[in-house]
Amino acid sequence: xxxxxxxxxxxxxxxxxxxxxxxxxxxxxxxxxxxxxxxxxxxxxxxxxxxxxxxxxxxxxxxxxxxxxxxxxxxxxxxxxxxxxxxxxxxxxxxxxxxxxxxxxxxxxxxxxxxxxxxxxxxxxxxxxxxxxxxxxxxxxxxxxxxxxxxxxxxxxxxxxxxxxxxxxxxxxxxxxxxxxxxxxxxxxxxxxxxxxxxxxxxxxxxxxxxxxxxxxxxxxxxxxxxxxxxxxxxxxxxxxxxxxxxxxxxxxxxxxxxxxxxxxxxxxxxxxxxxxxxxxxxxxxxxxxxxxxxxxxxxxxxxxxxxxxxxxxxxxxxxxxxxxxxxxxxxxxxxxxxxxxxxxxxxxxxxxxxxxxxxxxxxxxxxxxxxxxxxxxxxxxxxxxxxxxxxxxxxxxxxxxxxxxx
Amino acid sequence: xxxxxxxxxxxxxxxxxxxxxxxxxxxxxxxxxxxxxxxxxxxxxxxxxxxxxxxxxxxxxxxxxxxxxxxxxxxxxxxxxxxxxxxxxxxxxxxxxxxxxxxxxxxxxxxxxxxxxxxxxxxxxxx
Numbered sequence: 235x236x237x238x239x240x241x242x243x244x245x246x247x248x249x250x251x252x253x254x255x256x257x258x259x260x261x262x263x264x265x266x267x268x269x270x271x272x273x274x275x276x277x278x279x280x281x282x283x284x285x286x287x288x289x290x291x292x293x294x295x296x297x298x299x300x301x302x303x304x305x306x307x308x309x310x311x312x313x314x315x316x317x318x319x320x321x322x323x324x325x326x327x328x329x330x331x332x333x334x335x336x337x338x339x340x341x342x343x344x345x346x347x348x349x350x351x352x353x354x355x356x357x358x359x360x361x362x363x364x365x366x367x368x369x370x371x372x373x374x375x376x377x378x379x380x381x382x383x384x385x386x387x388x389x390x391x392x393x394x395x396x397x398x399x400x401x402x403x404x405x406x407x408x409x410x411x412x413x414x415x416x417x418x419x420x421x422x423x424x425x426x427x428x429x430x431x432x433x434x435x436x437x438x439x440x441x442x443x444x445x446x447x448x449x450x451x452x453x454x455x456x457x458x459x460x461x462x463x464x465x466x467x468x469x470x471x472x473x474x475x476x477x478x479x480x481x482x483x484x485x486x487x488x489x490x491x492x493x494x495x496x497x498x499x500x501x502x503x504x505x506x507x508x509x510x511x512x513x514x515x516x517x518x519x520x521x522x523x524x525x526x527x528x529x530x531x532x533x534x535x536x537x538x539x540x541x542x543x544x545x546x547x548x549x550x551x552x553x554x555x556x557x558x559x560x561x562x563x564x565x566x567x568x569x570x571x572x573x574x575x576x577x578x579x580x581x582x583x584x585x586x587x588x589x590x591x592x593x594x595x596x597x598x599x600x601x602x603x604x605x606x607x608x609x610x611x612x613x614x615x616x617x618x619x620x621x622x623x624x625x626x627x628x629x630x631x632x633x634x635x636x637x638x639x640x641x
Numbered sequence: 642x643x644x645x646x647x648x649x650x651x652x653x654x655x656x657x658x659x660x661x662x663x664x665x666x667x668x669x670x671x672x673x674x675x676x677x678x679x680x681x682x683x684x685x686x687x688x689x690x691x692x693x694x695x696x697x698x699x700x701x702x703x704x705x706x707x708x709x710x711x712x713x714x715x716x717x718x719x720x721x722x723x724x725x726x727x728x729x730x731x732x733x734x735x736x737x738x739x740x741x742x743x744x745x746x747x748x749x750x751x752x753x754x755x756x757x758x759x760x761x762x763x764x765x766x767x768x
């Protein structure tokens with residue numbers, strides 16, 4: 235048995251460590267004897283070498299997605315890609331229409347970009363997913379209007395890991411002549427993406443979710459049929475004028491390496507993670523009053539979002555100090571607001587307050603999972619022994635009928 | 642967020658966890674908060690004939706600071722008269738536990754809980 239290091243990292247959906255193979259390649263692009271040049275320098279080998287490395291990386295990213303390298307625009311990350319895709323296409327197409335459709339469980343980078351467009355006079359419809367976390371596509375169809383210019387739906391949800399049917403969404407939007415943007419920050423390298431087949435017009439990516447570095451991402455912008463957008467960042471006209479700024483060779487090379495490794499190892503890694511995830515869920519699901527949030531089948535292998543009823547999430551996280559997990563809820567307690575994603579899935583506030591997201595990844599081991607199961611079971615018992623709600627549940631009191639002194 | 646040593650101590654080793662028979666006339670029960678808000682505190686006091694709190698027990702659903710606030714409170718009220726226990730301020734709890742601003746509401750809840758427990762005891766003894 236390998237030696238366990240604590241805390242055990244189980245927050246791969248938040249970010250991942252850089253794969254040592256990726257770090258190695260990045261380190262070759264920083265110092266005087268490395269590939270440090272400015273890819274826009276046309277007059278010497280330093281520039282040419284940097285450009286060659288970036289082209290290679292662009293090829294690796296395009297390869298994972300079955301896209302043309304010329305469709306890949308480097309950005310600082312998925313947040314910037316979302317902003318560029320949504321605001322950029324809305325601004326470019328504002329004469330065609332001002333209606334945008336998205337969903338309530340999107341990442342804040344999408345939701346807040348839409349809010350900004352609302353302030354500028356655009357109209358946004360926010361779809362509510364089914365309790366499984368998946369969208370009812372008939373409801374999406376019904377929302378499309380003659381002045382709808384963009385639909386933005388994520389591929390895999392960051393909190394609950396459910397996979398939307400973007401193939402079907404693409405058929406709907408293409409038929410209606412509406413652009414389709416998809417945030418794929420949580421899906422690249424975990425779910426097969428074939429942009430020859432999918433009718434997705436814009437897709438956002440991030441490197442740090444799949445063992446690449448933070449601070450680098452990409453936006454896929456389809457060439458056929460051609461998608462046009464207004465730049466948000468102006469300057470030297472890099473990236474075909476869509477995103478100016480000197481290209482960060484080391485970051486880009488890192489993202490390219492991460493995407494190349496993902497393509498090579500995805501099938502094997504998914505099978506391994508699926509086993510670990512099932513081991514985790516099988517170890518926990520027989521605890522009384524435990525609920526899985528989001529669909530189990532239509533879900534990425536690494537994600538388990540579980541509510542432990544009558545135990546408050548933040549105190550459970552505190553008890554699980556030997557592992558790094560996150561509360562599905564944005565439990566700052568200042569706002570007292572549980573996760574907006576879980577609420578959109580129809581979870582009662584109590585269950586939303588009691589959720590923990592375990593996200594597994596490349597360096598998670600069977601021993602890690604067994605430790606998690608054992609620890610969680612013990613801590614849930616301990617906290618329930620402290621919980622007045624657990625006592626009431628055990629006495630057969632229906633908590634929804636109690637009049638609480640809300641504060 | 643980093644918790645203070647005192648919060649961690651009460652959280653790891655909560656004092657006076659448990660339940661008294663709420664129908665007993667010497668017992669006052671206060672339950673405050675709501676599951677939807679992420680905090681429910683139940684505080685019970687056992688009061689002697691001469692109005693002194695002999696014992697206290699709590700159960701809390703909530704974050705570590707909420708658990709620590711109620712645990713600390715059970716220690717503080719023991720041996721106090723009802724009048725003295727009413728005087729406990731949330732600011733004293735917050736200060737003792739070094740609660741950060743976002744967790745002040747936990748100490749407010751604890752103050753509400755002891756007031757509710759005393760009110761329940763008094764209501765029962767008047768009946």
